[in-house]
Amino acid sequence: MTRRIRVMIVVPENNTTIEPEISALCPALAPLAVARVKRPPRTLLSEDLPAYTEATLEAIAPFVNEPWDLVIYGCTAAGFLGGPESNERMVTSLRERTGAIVVSTASAMIDVLRGEGVAETAVVTPYLEPVNDGLRRYLEASGIAVERLNSFLCKTTAELGAVTEHDVIALARRTVTPSSRSLFVACSQLPTLRAIPQLRRSLRIPVWSSIRATAWMGAKAMTASGLPAPFQRAMSEI
Template structure:
């Protein structure tokens, strides 16, 4: 079985490395680099600084020596705040510096929605309203209608939100006319919430860390068994090893 390396550029406050590993097939190794991040509340200014201060290029360059198949920029908000063109620009900048194919969490969420046939999504986001609205705009620009955006209003402590709370808020965020639920932020724990929500809602659930690892594996042409993975996305778009 071929082993694949996937690089993850993770913001400095990211605390869920283990969750990324929970989504990865056994023949995939994840290699994290932390992106320096100024202390302060999660907001538009901080997210713009994250992609404008030159640290993205430094992090991308650090992967050149191990030549991963794919490098993922694992910050949802910083990759959607400037729309589709901004997301595409981030990928180009990463690819230029490391020579690997790149994806971003926002781009991965969009790809997952398309793969699952989610043409209208309800959205749960942990951010304040001004940031959460930008995610809805990004999805709509990408052809995914948005039935509702539910901001949690957090400026810090996102990694401390419990799975039970994510499930409760996810159920409340959904709308009858949505074709799926999107849960944003790579610092919000979701791995133990996805199956619960999909069963309760009867529709697919796409989350930030899940989509990031799935899309990176898809781009790298990783093989995984048809019964692998958390959430329907792994069984909908699969390169089967059996």
């Protein structure tokens, strides 16, 4: 009998979405231990990264003496704001402290888009413009252009937490153009479990979210290590 996979997810303290959605998308990874990172009550900005990095390492400290197979660094904005090199440094730090395989949402975003063979994507976010600019730079540094970006422009975590799947679907449909090659919904707090399959069916292009990309990358990493963790792509499979 295959043993249970031990997974820790590292997320901003306000995040209520990523843990249940990853558990639904990849039940083999559940249950997930959750390390919650202290953060400002507003949208994360570049100048917050040093303090957020320190808070991340503090958040995982109570867990480091336990055996983990997989650690998920699940904050999209913290991953991309410092650029690919900064994201990789955090992944390395988490790996060194836990001894586990580590995947990050920012890296998963790039991997799924490359896997779909697209070099340009439409994007939906909840972020303010300085953060959206950071996302554009991160994607472009990875060889993926942003065709069009629309945002909820959430100023606080309370505003972010109030966004519904219906809101995500509506903004996504206003964002995609007839020439769009793909759509990515960025942010691991935005609810997308049922939204992504609906958008794929109606738009007929690859559609991914931060959470779905992270679940896919985590499942892929565990399967590569010999611990089967099938990823459920469609709602009919969940």
